Amino acid sequence: MHPGIVRRGSLAVSLAQAGLIKAAFSSPGHQPSSGCCAGVLTSICSPALRAGARVAIPLGKNTLGDDDARRWAAGDWKGDQMQTGYLYHRVPADLKGDILYPLNQLKSIYLSLYVTKVASYQGRQAVMQARLPILDCLWNDVIHFSPVHPSKVQQALAEVGFARKPRRYYEVDPIEKGFNATNAVIFLHQRVKLENFRLEEADFRGFSLAGLTPLGEIPEATVAYYREMFEQGKNPLTYLYVPHILYQGRLDIRGVKVIEVF
Numbered sequence: 001m002h003p004g005i006v007r008r009g010s011l012a013v014s015l016a017q018a019g020l021i022k023a024a025f026s027s028p029g030h031q032p033s034s035g036c037c038a039g040v041l042t043s044i045c046s047p048a049l050r051a052g053a054r055v056a057i058p059l060g061k062n063t064l065g066d067d068d069a070r071r072w073a074a075g076d077w078k079g080d081q082m083q084t085g086y087l088y089h090r091v092p093a094d095l096k097g098d099i100l101y102p103l104n105q106l107k108s109i110y111l112s113l114y115v116t117k118v119a120s121y122q123g124r125q126a127v128m129q130a131r132l133p134i135l136d137c138l139w140n141d142v143i144h145f146s147p148v149h150p151s152k153v154q155q156a157l158a159e160v161g162f163a164r165k166p167r168r169y170y171e172v173d174p175i176e177k178g179f180n181a182t183n184a185v186i187f188l189h190q191r192v193k194l195e196n197f198r199l200e201e202a203d204f205r206g207f208s209l210a211g212l213t214p215l216g217e218i219p220e221a222t223v224a225y226y227r228e229m230f231e232q233g234k235n236p237l238t239y240l241y242v243p244h245i246l247y248q249g250r251l252d253i254r255g256v257k258v259i260e261v262f
Contacts, residue, residue: 085212086173087174088170089144089146090167091169102141102250105250144245145247147245148215148243150169156222156226168260187246188243189203189244
């Protein structure tokens with residue numbers, strides 16, 4: 001084995017001085033398979049990780065902060081509990097063109113699509129009037145993304161009894177697409193109640209890569225809600241209580257990778 005290389009399964013890590021994992025990685029990106037959260041490093045958010053030795057990290061994560069680097073080098077980092085660094089948005093079956101629009105913009109561009117999408121808010125119209133802290137815009141002035149790999153969502157639904165269905169998702173690199181603290185927010189989604197819907201400012205954070213790090217898992221509240229809906233014979237709101245990334249703007253999806261999960 002080459003000096004300085006530590007192998008863990010099929011992964012190899014080159015450790016730099018003082019046990020810190022440093023900088024650049026040359027992989028073009030991850031190649032996930034159906035139902036798998038496979039991933040490799042494609043962007044590095046910490047300045048301490050920007051120069052020096054090459055690093056291949058546990059599958060399922062592609063951003064590391066300084067603390068993560070130290071913990072992983074010490075064998076104390078659980079990659080399966082971390083976020084992949086990508087954001088996910090389901091591919092619309094009725095997509096027109098190459099641009100994703102916030103729902104409120106869609107009204108003046110593709111009215112028939114707007115009418116169809118608005119129907120999904122039946123009984124939840126108050127959501128459409130909710131204003132987002134930080135961005136100071138309406139709930140439907142933004143495009144909604146999930147930081148949780150969709151295979152985990154599918155798995156959670158299947159485990160309570162819902163049938164698996166193949167679904168396609170855009171896998172978006174937020175840095176490549178220009179997400180930042182002025183056009184995007186992290187919605188933690190921990191304080192929302194359907195019966196008396198309102199948005200709490202404490203549930204929002206300005207967008208940052210570091211802020212995505214702990215958001216890679218399905219919350220227990222979501223799993224409990226899935227189970228309740230299955231027992232009642234109802235279809236769930238798939239992303240209830242799951243953190244959202246809300247992006248204010250249009251998104252050109254030409255060249256964006258599409259993944260399929262079951």
